[in-house]
Each structure stands twice: as C-alpha cells, then as structure tokens.
Amino acid sequence: MGGDVGLKVTVPASIRFLKDHSDASLVLVGDSAALDAELTGIDPALRQRIRVQHASQVVDMDEAPQLALKNKKDSSMRVAINLVKSGEAQAAVSAGNTGALMATARFVLKTIPGIDRPAIAKLMPSVKGTTCMLDLGANVDSSPEQLLQFGIMGSELVSCLQQRSNPTVGLLNIGSEDIKGTESIKRAAELLRGSELNFYGNVEGNDVYKGTVDVVVCDGFVGNVALKSAEGLAYMIAAFLREELMRSWWTRLCALAAMPVLRHFKNRVDTRRYNGASFLGLRGIVVKSHGGTDELGFRYALEQAREEVRSNVIGHIADRVAHQLQNLKRSEAEAN
Template structure:
C-alpha cells in the first residue's frame, strides 16, 4: 500500500492553524509513513510551521486556499459562494485522488454539503451519517447519526445501522451488536420511524440486531452500535461531553477544598489522571462521515491540539482499513 496522504483543512474550527498545524506536526512524528497537505492561507501556515524546525518537510505540503468558510455560514452559501475555500479545496484533493482522506474542524453543515456534492454517496446510501466512538463501561460504542441528519426516515435509520455495523467490524468487533436508541426497550415504545426501522432491522440478514436500547444501556455497553437520528444523537453527545467536564471539575473542586482533601487528591492523582484520560473528549474526538465515496473526518470545532490529533489518527485508521471499499462490498448484501 502506498503512503497515506491526508488533506487537512487548516483554517477550520475555533483555533484554526494555531491548533491544527501543531497537531499535524505531532501526527507526522507519530506515523513515519504519513503524508499531509495543509490547506489554507499559505503565509500564515508557513509562519506557524517555522516554529517547528524539526518537521519532515518531505512529508508535509502546503496548498494555498484564499477563502475560509465561517462557522456560522449556511451550507448553501458555502456550496455556491466560496470555490476557493480551504474546506472545499481539501475535499477536492480527495475527489481527484491526490489525497486519501480529508480532516476538518470547520462548519459541520458546510462540510456535509460539500462532501455529498464533491464525493457523492455510495450506491444504496441516501445520506451519509456521522459516527463516533463513545466510551462505555465495557469499552466503546459507535453512535450514529451525530447531527448530519436531523430528520430521518426508517430507511435512513436502517442504512445507518448497516454502515455502523461494517465500521465496527473494521475495528475488530466480531458480529457487532446493533441497537436502536429509544425511550424504552419494549416493542410498543418509540415513535413511528423507530418502530418501522426496528421492523426493517429484524428482517436483515447478516446483521446482529438486538432491539432497542435506552441511554443508560448505551453507557453500560449493551450494544456495539447504537443508531438514532441526528437531532437525538447530537444532543446525547454534547450532553455526555458536558457531563464528563462537569464531573471532572467537581472532583477537582472537592480535592481543593482543604489540606486533607488536597493530600487525598495527591494520593489518588495517578488514578484520576488515568480516568480523565480514558473519558477525555479529546481522546475520542473525530466523527466519520459514513456512506461517502471517500473518507471525511469531522473534528470538534473546539478541539485543541490533542483532540485534532485524534481526528487525524481516525482518518489514518480508515485509510489503512480501506473503509469506503469495505462498506461498498458489504452494503449490497445487507441493504434491502
């Protein structure tokens, strides 16, 4: 296999190249065969790169793009009004085969719209879905959709389940348990779309569908793949991130209360650091756009250097596993 090359939208997210360039440099050091293209304002990117003299210039290229898509811009505006935007240029590198994947922390709606327009969906897939790994009591769970599709039909949920199962298999999960997120586990619970999707999944051959799961069941590790519409998925993900941050802050405040608690905190510091690392949103940052004829990974807009590194690692893994081709070869056997 040739050396993987990933196109990086260096202007996206809350921190832009000031975060993305150091993260890219760190990933080059982590993966000796990796090649990156940083897309954006070349003068600014090169100015930041100059602070990293040890970077391997043979594996890092800067591609100039004169425009940036704002985080609050409408997807339609991004599609029509900014042909030289860093996000679009990075995706076009994937479309033309110069890059094997694109990573961006930019406007989610614009990234989805441009990805669908430039890369197209796989045969049999109506809409791409955003999927990410969520930590559970037993490891991780692949949750989708995370916000790309607010309104979904039963057929869309069925397609998401198929794609999520294949993605989990690519990560080594044997016969991943697939569940629909619902307000109860009984068959009579849920809205019409969820009930219809359950009927479709019960008829699917080769899919290990286990039924409905509630939110607490997700975190107990009752399923390897949990499917919902993007409205519910995005709220669940953001609520989980907020809860993890709140608990971490509350624990820190308790240990800072007095001398005894500070001594206790010092004694338990290694365990607390380990727990914080395992549950850190940065460690699990990066959502894949499943269902495209190419690899696109969305980083959280507020991700720091460590978080953006995680998104690049995810793209690197999907290139190694040739995820779009694996999806394509399995979809024709699983889709109705």
C-alpha cells in the same frame, strides 16, 4: 484553518502525526503564508512529506452551510475535499464548521449508491470499551430505511476499525419492548430485524455507555441531543469535583495525595481520546475533529482518518450496501 484555535493546534498535531507514521504524508490546506510561517524551522525530512495547498477563503464557525457552499468555493475545507474527490488525498480532516463540512462533503463527494444520506458516527467510551453511535446530527427526521443504512454503515465501521466480526447493532428507543417508540422507529426495527445485520433490538440511552451493543443507531436529532447532554453532564461532574478538591487547604492536600489516581482517572475519561467523528456514506473519507480540541485531540482525529483509509471502510460499506440492495430486489422478485 478550522477550529477555535486554528493552525496553532492543527499544524503541531500534523507534524506529530508525520513523526508517528513514516508512511504518511499530508497536504495542509489553507492560507499558504500562514501555513508556511507555522512550518518554519521544522525538520526538513518531515517538511518533504508536507505539501501546502493554498486556499483563499475560510468558512466561519457559525456560517450557514448553504451560504458557505454557495459563496466559498475556494475555502480550505472545499479545497481539501476536492483533493479527496480527485484522489490526490485519501481522506480529509477538519476541525471547522460541522454543517458546512457536511454540506460540502455531500455536494462534492456524493453518497455511495444505496445510501440516501450520510451520517455522522463516533466511537463513544463505554464500560466495556467503545460504542459506535450514529447519526449524531447530519439528519433530522431520519426514515426507517435511512436508519437501516446507518446500521449497515456503523456495523462496517466497527468491523473495520476494531476487527470485530458481525458487530451487534441496537436501535435507540425509549424502552426495550417492541411496542415502544414512534411508528418510524417500529418500522426501522422490522427492517433491521429482517436485514443481515446482527440486530440486538431496542436499546436505551444508558446502553451507549454500558456497552450493551457495538453500534447504536438513531436519528440525528436524538443522537446529537444525547451526545451533547452527556458532554454537558461530564463537564458538570468535572466542575463539581474540581470545586470539592479546591474547597480548602485540607481538601487541596487530599487532592495532592490522590493526584496519581485522579490523573489516571482523568486520562481514562479524556474526551480527546475519542475525538474524530466519521462522515459515513460518502464516496470519500471525511473526519470531523471537535472545534475546541487541542493538539492531542486533533491527532486522534488524524489517526481516525488513517485507520479508515487503511481498513478500506468505504469499500466495505459499498459492498455491504450493494449486497443489501440485491437481497431486497431478490425478495421483491420472489414476492411477485
């Protein structure tokens, strides 16, 4: 039910997803009458792989997370996450209210032992491929210990999704030197350096897009601002380019001539291809689609969830965190 458009985006994307993956089946959660209407006329073979699960409530896009959690116990996102909890679904995907989705997921699914707080992770485009960045806004004021946990989670996500063994992890800072940043950041760097992660050291904002490391770890406030700044800049650049191309009949002609190139370029920087943020650290897979995306974007979010299921991201994170906790206990025992 979520997102700026709702079923007109999520249902067609779901149908296409089922066509692409013959082993997949979907539970569509929301207003059953509206869902059934949207599903009329589809191929019966596909319809068999769709179950409609009614939910009587919808969380508004600007509703306060705590209020949604308290008052909307039969919301589409709550019911969907309950299905993950009960094991009826292997992942939940939503284009709805991010804060409410996170609060609900955390409340229902709980965190993996050893993880204090979940984080939002996303694969960002880079000149070398992609960079996994987390946290993007689930937390503000993350502790050094939490930043280490984000490093472990991001590292496992990249290992699982991209079959990269021992990915490099960078800590987002305002300079590459060790003396830079807040006390909390300096302590996080020590913890990361002492861990079994492939810690690269400090990285800066531009390193995300340069692809300096595979994983960039940061506090959610900082990550959210960096993500949205970059989105804003990309939007501005696109607007300027469009304006220049449309300035006169002559520039329009130029644009026409350059169309194949521009189309290829546009495809390459298409944000829909990077849609799907992972809520990591929970005992279940939850993927958040951008609210403003379209059918193609939502499909990428579904693909993201499928990949996380297939590669058992949660199992890998749980194992790694348990291992890290054991190491910590051992070194504490040795110290005593």
